[in-house]
Amino acid sequence: MATRRDFIKITGLGVAGLTVGGVGTYQLLKGASLWDSATIGDVERVPTYCEVCFWKCAGWTYKDKEGKIMKVVGHEDDPHCDGRLCPRGTGGIGMYYDTDRLTTPLIRVMENGKQTYRKASWDEALGLIAENMKAMAEKYGPESMALFNHGSSGDHFERLFRAYGSGTIAAPSYAQCRGPREAGFKATFGATIGSPEPTDIRDTRCLVLIGSHIGENMHNGQVQEMSDAIDRGADIITVDPRFSTAASKSKYWLPIKPATDLALLLAWIHVIIEEGLYDKDYVEQYTTGFERLKNHVRRMTPEWAYGITTIDPETIRQTARLMGSAAPAVIVHPGRHVTWYGDDTQRSRAIAILNALLGSWGRRGGFFLKEKASLPNYPYPANPTPKWDWKATLRGRYPLADEAVTNALVDASLPGGEGQEQMIHGWIVTGTNLPQSMPEKPRLQKAIDSLDFIAVVDTMPMEITGYADVVLPECTYFERYDDLRAAPHREPSIALRMPAVEPLGESKPAWWMCKQLGERLGLSAFYPYEDYSEVLDWQLKQVGSSLEEMKHLGVKRWPRKSADLYFKEGEAVTFNTPSGKIELYASELESAGFDPLPNYTAHPEPPEGFYRLIYGRAPMHTFSRTANNPNLSDLMKENDLWMNPKVAQIWGIENGQKVWMRNQDGAYSSFPIKVRVTERIRWDCVYMVHGFGQTREALTRAFGKGASDSEMITTVMIDPIMGGQGMRGNFVTFSIEEPKQVQSL
Amino acid sequence: MRYAMAIDTKKCVGCSDCVVACQIENNVPLGYCRDWVTETVSGSYPNLDLELRSERCNHCDNAPCVRCCPTGASHIVEGGVVLVDGFKCIGCGACIESCPYDARYSHPDGYVDKCTFCIHRVRKGLQPACVSVCPTKCMYFGDLDDPSSEISELLQNRKWKVLAPEAGTKPQVYYLI
Ligand code: SF4
Ligand code: SF4
Ligand code: SF4
Numbered sequence: 001m002a003t004r005r006d007f008i009k010i011t012g013l014g015v016a017g018l019t020v021g022g023v024g025t026y027q028l029l030k031g032a033s034l035w036d037s038a039t040i041g042d043v044e045r046v047p048t049y050c051e052v053c054f055w056k057c058a059g060w061t062y063k064d065k066e067g068k069i070m071k072v073v074g075h076e077d078d079p080h081c082d083g084r085l086c087p088r089g090t091g092g093i094g095m096y097y098d099t100d101r102l103t104t105p106l107i108r109v110m111e112n113g114k115q116t117y118r119k120a121s122w123d124e125a126l127g128l129i130a131e132n133m134k135a136m137a138e139k140y141g142p143e144s145m146a147l148f149n150h151g152s153s154g155d156h157f158e159r160l161f162r163a164y165g166s167g168t169i170a171a172p173s174y175a176q177c178r179g180p181r182e183a184g185f186k187a188t189f190g191a192t193i194g195s196p197e198p199t200d201i202r203d204t205r206c207l208v209l210i211g212s213h214i215g216e217n218m219h220n221g222q223v224q225e226m227s228d229a230i231d232r233g234a235d236i237i238t239v240d241p242r243f244s245t246a247a248s249k250s251k252y253w254l255p256i257k258p259a260t261d262l263a264l265l266l267a268w269i270h271v272i273i274e275e276g277l278y279d280k281d282y283v284e285q286y287t288t289g290f291e292r293l294k295n296h297v298r299r300m301t302p303e304w305a306y307g308i309t310t311i312d313p314e315t316i317r318q319t320a321r322l323m324g325s326a327a328p329a330v331i332v333h334p335g336r337h338v339t340w341y342g343d344d345t346q347r348s349r350a351i352a353i354l355n356a357l358l359g360s361w362g363r364r365g366g367f368f369l370k371e372k373a374s375l376p377n378y379p380y381p382a383n384p385t386p387k388w389d390w391k392a393t394l395r396g397r398y399p400l401a402d403e404a405v406t407n408a409l410v411d412a413s414l415p416g417g418e419g420q421e422q423m424i425h426g427w428i429v430t431g432t433n434l435p436q437s438m439p440e441k442p443r444l445q446k447a448i449d450s451l452d453f454i455a456v457v458d459t460m461p462m463e464i465t466g467y468a469d470v471v472l473p474e475c476t477y478f479e480r481y482d483d484l485r486a487a488p489h490r491e492p493s494i495a496l497r498m499p500a501v502e503p504l505g506e507s508k509p510a511w512w513m514c515k516q517l518g519e520r521l522g523l524s525a526f527y528p529y530e531d532y533s534e535v536l537d538w539q540l541k542q543v544g545s546s547l548e549e550m551k552h553l554g555v556k557r558w559p560r561k562s563a564d565l566y567f568k569e570g571e572a573v574t575f576n577t578p579s580g581k582i583e584l585y586a587s588e589l590e591s592a593g594f595d596p597l598p599n600y601t602a603h604p605e606p607p608e609g610f611y612r613l614i615y616g617r618a619p620m621h622t623f624s625r626t627a628n629n630p631n632l633s634d635l636m637k638e639n640d641l642w643m644n645p646k647v648a649q650i651w652g653i654e655n656g657q658k659v660w661m662r663n664q665d666g667a668y669s670s671f672p673i674k675v676r677v678t679e680r681i682r683w684d685c686v687y688m689v690h691g692f693g694q695t696r697e698a699l700t701r702a703f704g705k706g707a708s709d710s711e712m713i714t715t716v717m718i719d720p721i722m723g724g725q726g727m728r729g730n731f732v733t734f735s736i737e738e739p740k741q742v743q744s745l
Numbered sequence: 746m747r748y749a750m751a752i753d754t755k756k757c758v759g760c761s762d763c764v765v766a767c768q769i770e771n772n773v774p775l776g777y778c779r780d781w782v783t784e785t786v787s788g789s790y791p792n793l794d795l796e797l798r799s800e801r802c803n804h805c806d807n808a809p810c811v812r813c814c815p816t817g818a819s820h821i822v823e824g825g826v827v828l829v830d831g832f833k834c835i836g837c838g839a840c841i842e843s844c845p846y847d848a849r850y851s852h853p854d855g856y857v858d859k860c861t862f863c864i865h866r867v868r869k870g871l872q873p874a875c876v877s878v879c880p881t882k883c884m885y886f887g888d889l890d891d892p893s894s895e896i897s898e899l900l901q902n903r904k905w906k907v908l909a910p911e912a913g914t915k916p917q918v919y920y921l922i
Contacts (some may be wrong), residue, residue, distance in 0.1 A: 071769045073878070084880050087762035089771065215758035221882055227756045227881035243786075245758050248795035255791045619760035631768065634775045635761045644790065679790045 031340040047554030048072065049485045049495045050081075051152055051477035052095070053622045054086040054173065054195055055220050055426040056485050057081035058495035059089065061478055069093055069478055069500055077555045079221070079489045080196060082599060086218040087620050089214055095459065095476045096504070100628055100700055102461055102473035103505025117471065122506065125470050126513070129428075130451040130520035132469075133164065136426045142166045144425045146409050150432035152482040152497070153457060153474055153510030157430050159326045160514040164439035165527040167389030168424060170404035171652045172437040175723050180333040183356035183400045183722040184348025189361055190576030192402065193334050194370070194488060201225035203364040206326030208237045208319075210351065212335040215245040217617040219336065237319050239264060240640065241614060242687050243680035252266070252319050258612050258685050259341055259603040259728065260309040263348035266600055267305035268320045270297040272357050274534055275317075277324025279359030286573060287356055289585025289596075296597045308600065327358040329365025342717025342726035345400065346598040349586065353598070356582045362567035369567075371560050373492035374541045375484060378535045380524045393423060398723035399592040407716075413447040426453040430510065431474075433462040435623040436691065439713035439727050457510065460628060461698035480509030481532040484539060484550075489539065490565060493557040494543075496536070496550040570626060603717070610664060610731035611647065612685040615709040624691040627702035637708030640676040643686040646679040651734055659734040661707060663716040668739045670695055673707035686732060746747050747806075747889040748824030748862055749888065749917040750800055750876070752906065756883035759784060759797035763875035763884065767801075770863065770874035777850050779860040787845055796922075799875065799884065802827060802860035803916030810840035810849065811887040820855075823890065825917060826864050831856040845912040862886070889917075 045060040050072070062070045066647040073092055076083040085092070105125035106117040114387045120128075136145050142165035147157055150171050158169055174182075182192040201207060202225040214222050226246070230236075236250040239261065247253040272278050273294050283290055302313035323330050324560035332354045338344050346704050361364025390404035394454060398405060412423040427448070435441055448454060458469035465471045478500045485495040502508065511532040518527045529535055537547035545556055567573055574580045578587045590596035606612050620635040623625065642662070643653065653659060658672035681687055692706030717726035759782045767773065767780050780801035787794045804827050811819045811827060818833035819840050829840075829849075834856035841849045841857060852858040863873035866884075871877065876884040887896035899905075900919055909914045 082880055084882075085762070086880050087760050090762055090878055093769065155906075215760070215881075218760055218880070223758060223760075223880050224882070227758075227883065230756050243790075243793045243795065245797070246793070248793070253791065253793075526863050592916065618760065619762075620765075630775055630783040631765055633764055634768070678786065678795055679788070680786060680795070682790070 005121070016650045027135075035527075035653050043070070046498055046500045047075070047495070047551065048497045048500065049478060050085060050089040052092045052626060053219070054151075054489060055080055056495070057085055057089055057220050058485065059085055060554060061500035063500055067501065069096055069740050072478075073723065074554050075179075075495070077557065078495065078500055079491060079493055079557070080487070081220050082224060084224065086220045087224065087635065088218060088622055088626055088632060089220070091620070091626075091629060093478070094629035094631035095626075096478045096501075098628060098630060100461060100698055101476075101504065101507065102465070102471065103507055104473060105506070106468075106471040109470045120470075120510070122516070125472060126516045126520060127468055128132070129455050129472075132426060132455075133517070133521060136452065137165065140425050141387060143388050144423060146170070146413065146424045148172070148406060148409070148429045148432055148434060150430070150437075152477070153430045155483050156510040156514040157428060157457070159380070159526070159700055160523075161520055162429075163518060163523045164384040164521060165384040165386050167386045168393065168409065170284050170390055170406040170409045172406050172432055173406055174403040175401075175405040176339055176438055176725055176727075177337045179401070179403065179405075179724045180338045181336075181351075181404055182721055183345045185334060185352045186402065187400065187577075187583065187588050187666045188349060188352035188356060191672055195338070196221050196487060196489060197334065198292055198368050198370040198488070199225075199331050199333060200365050200368045201331060202228040202232075202361075203329060204229055204234050204326070204331050205233045205329040206237065206323055206331070208330070208332040209246050209250075209324060210239045210265075210335060211338075211340070212333050213240065213244040213246055213616050214333075215249070215617055217336065217618040235322055241682045244616075251322070252315065254311050254315060255682055256684070257308070257310045258493075258614060260600075262343065262347045262350055262598060263300075263305045263308040263600040264311060264316065265347065265354060266598065267302045267309075267316050267635055268301040268323070269293070269350065269354060269357065271302060271317050271320035272354070273297060273322060273413075275321070275324070277321060277327070278357040279327055282328070282359030283357060285570070286575070286582050287584050288579050288581040289583060291354065293584045293597060300600075306604075315581060323354075323358055326365075328360045328363035330358050330360050331355070331366055332358070332360070332490070339719070339724040340726050340728040341603050342719050342724070342729070343601055344719050344724050344726060345558065345721040346595060348411070349589075350598045351472050355586050356584060356659060361582070362573070364566050368490055368565045369562070370488035371492050371562055372488035372492070373486040373494050373543070373558060375486050375494065375539050382493045385551055389424075394723065395420065398719075398721065399724045400588070407440075407718075408639055408723055408727055410438070410444060410447045414443075414452055415450050425453075426451055428455045428457065429464055430457040431622050433458075433464045435463045436708065436710045438718050439710060439725055441710065442714070452720040457513065459507070460625075461696055462624065463694070463696050466696065472513055473505070474513075475503035475509055477510045479503040479507070481511065481536060482509075484536060490703070491557050491560055493555055495548075495555045496547075496552060496553075531571030589619035589721070592721070604648065606684065606731040607664060613663070613709060613712050613730045613732050614685050614687045614726065615690045615729060616687065618689040621689065621691050624694065624702075627691050627694055627705070628699040630701060633701045633705075638674065639689040639692040640674040640706070642676050642681045644681050644683040645677050645679060647686075648675065651736075653734065653736070654678070657736075659736055660739055661712055661732040662735055662739070663714060664731045665710060667714050668735070669693065669707040669711055671704050671707050672738070681732070746824045747917070748804065748826055748867070749887070749889045749896060749919060750862070750873075751885040751919040751921055753883040753885075753897050753903075753921040754796050754798060755921065756881040757797045757799060758881055760880060762880055763799045764876050764886050766874045766878040767860070770866075771861070773858070774853055777852070777858075779850075779858065798920060800846070800848075800908070801875075801918065802862075803846055803914065803918045804860075804862060805918060806915035807913060809843040809845075809914060811840045813843045815839060822864065824862075824867075826862045827859075827862055828864065829859060831858070845909050845914060846916070
């Protein structure tokens with residue numbers, strides 16, 4: 001079907017002219033090491049913080065005598081990484097050396113009746129975006145221009161949008177990832193979890209992981225602290241239908257039937273209350289609703305949960321007792337990617353309740369009280385007040401959404417219907433590959449097709465760039481300044497990112513693009529600087545440092561201003577909830593018309609011959625962002641499909657054999673995936689790592705390697721409380737032959 | 746002095762940071778590696794065991810690769826570290842055949858290469874690249890002749906094993922189990 005905006009393959013466009021070789025092209029003496037002649041101190045190092053994932057570890061970029069980037073290592077003084085980057089961070093230099101990078105702006109044009117991209121000058125590309133933004137503001141108001149952002153470059157665009165008059169801004173890290181846990185914990189403790197998580201893993205005695213695969217998800221600080229905890233003899237309990245790496249390090253592995261976690265959590269609450277394992281003083285002093293909770297779970301016995309979860313009652317009791325005996329140094333981990341079944345806020349509530357009963361919030365070995373370095377804002381002029389912002393796109397839904405809901409922005413970009421008019425007419429997308437970071441691709445495509453204009457900013461020709469009218473090539477984090485990192489942790493700290501080298505080709509930093517756009521939009525007053533380093537220097541001087549100092553330090557830490565990392569014994573604490581207490585019974589949920597106490601609901605089961613699709617992370621990759629990274633694809637080129645031997649036998653599938661997947665809605669995978677026959681998974685589900693199966697030929701290393709889980713996620717279960725898109729209600733079956741009619745969804 | 750490495754399988758998560766750090770540090774061409782991670786699953790669902798191991802040259806005390814090298818390119822330096830002199834190496838591959846651990850590879854530039862225990866870093870008082878980067882801090886490098894070194898203490902206090910002891914090569918990479 002011809003659409004107004006054809007998807008264009010970027011192959012061969014804008015990727016030519018890279019002058020650097022790939023990694024490993026240093027010409028050295030035979031057998032010589034890179035470091036034989038160059039020792040630390042001889043070479044130059046400049047500070048940065050990693051952009052390969054949201055953990056934002058601080059590090060040093062090392063350069064050789066010719067000024068080429070050699071390696072990046074963790075900053076020894078950084079609370080996020082303690083001197084050690086994860087594999088993705090270490091291999092992050094591959095982002096810079098990737099020969100498939102975007103290096104010139106591109107504009108969509110018609111050529112011989114076909115849509116294609118042509119290289120454009122920055123002036124032209126920026127002019128076109130500014131022109132469209134102006135037209136949009138006149139025609140529908142600036143609010144109708146939406147920003148989808150992720151990562152550091154998104155912050156620059158967010159400021160541009162606010163100055164332009166739009167607050168229609170969303171990141172997929174909320175409704176496609178951690179949103180439900182934030183809503184669930186907020187309704188209970190009056191505080192969200194945030195990033196990095198304030199889990200005091202290093203001092204815990206018992207760590208409970210529910211579908212959270214620390215060690216495969218390489219959230220650096222957590223992985224390091226889990227290892228420290230193992231050293232100190234902490235017990236780990238892992239609930240996962242798959243024998244994850246974490247499960248292999250656990251005292252208890254509970255191979256739960258997928259989609260039934262809430263029943264297990266309720267049974268744990270039951271045992272902890274019935275056996276008096278809860279922290280009575282803590283519950284008495286800090287919480288409200290205990291009696292109602294107690295009545296609520298009275299019948300939710302381990303025997304009841306057994307029938308649902310397949311976890312035997314004795315194991316449920318033993319694990320509950322283990323938590324009780326470790327309390328308050330116990331963490332029932334809130335997880336990170338928790339948009340699973342549409343009742344995820346309620347599951348997160350149950351997790352929050354458990355932590356409250358065990359008294360772990362605000363306690364050593366539980367959750368610490370984080371503190372963030374406060375940096376004054378640069379004195380920009382006041383932003384105009386938009387007539388409406390992302391909240392209006394909720395259209396009365398998702399009352400507890402605390403952050404913008406990406407899917408609501410997509411909905412609001414669709415042409416009117418059911419009395420709803422199209423609210424959004426233009427997009428800018430920065431640093432997020434929406435077709436992979438969001439499910440329901442057909443809906444996304446429809447929304448994009450309804451727009452007047454879309455521009456995409458990225459370092460790589462990711463799939464989303466193929467939908468753009470204008471593509472702006474961003475330089476990598478090794479080539480730019482960004483905002484100072486000031487994330488909350490045990491101690492407040494800041495970290496500087498500065499360019500180690502000049503941007504490659506014509507790629508540019510996001511701050512530069514925004515300044516240019518701002519000036520073209522008549523917003524020069526918001527950009528009174530030549531270089532973003534001036535903003536950083538100003539901010540740093542307000543806190544007694546300077547850019548000069550930070551170039552040498554990289555990371556600066558301060559002592560805490562607030563008293564303690566934990567509550568003091570018996571300390572009076574007011575929680576930011578309606579009652580000022582930890583709400584076991586959530587009044588906020590009740591007044592919004594939801595269950596004030598979590599209930600288990602059964603979710604759809606796989607039809608016969610189908611298996612529930614579960615997905616997760618590999619330690620070497622971050623989403624689809626790293627799939628083409630030369631260093632990281634060298635570690636892991638493709639994903640595989642984990643399958644229990646019993647299932648493989650039924651299908652006559654051998655280990656390593658390639659199969660195509662088809663889901664319950666008839667969607668086929670674009671590419672086949674290798675089957676990994678393994679005892680490490682239950683027989684009612686299959687598992688794969690997210691981020692593979694790239695359909696862009698321009699990603700020469702990643703194209704066609706493995707399969708994409710996102711293609712199989714065509715049914716979502718929306719969380720009515722906060723708008724999260726539950727993605728684990730999709731079921732796949734296998735096709736050994738290449739399907740004739742590949743339905744491209 | 747006897748340099749050795751101990752790797753705690755109870756902590757290793759198989760992330761391969763050790764692999765990529767080595768590749769970058771030692772300019773190992775993409776597609777090759779001096780260290781690698783293995784995964785061994787035993788048992789059947791749901792009674793399973795998983796062992797993840799970061800493997801590399803064992804810098805054997807009784808190294809067949811050195812004995813069989815016709816040019817003397819494979820040699821031993823301080824601390825028992827086994828090295829290959831790329832200039833002397835003619836790429837015959839005898840050592841590759843003799844190593845029971847498959848620890849050596851043919852470098853595309855025509856010589857044999859393998860783990861050096863990052864002796865260039867160790868000589869400067871640094872840890873090998875893999876050890877220094879490992880996010881779980883599960884790798885320990887040090888001198889076994891010094892009874893008070895961290896590695897000596899670990900080997901005294903923890904259960905450990907070496908790979909293919911039956912080959913008689915006296916490997917010096919120890920796995921804490
Ligand atoms: S956890 Fe790894 S990828 Fe994420 S910021 Fe840290 S080093 Fe980078
Ligand atoms: S870096 Fe450490 S945790 Fe990761 S695979 Fe290597 S030894 Fe294991
Ligand atoms: S592991 Fe192989 S290459 Fe290394 S010293 Fe022993 S025999 Fe030689």
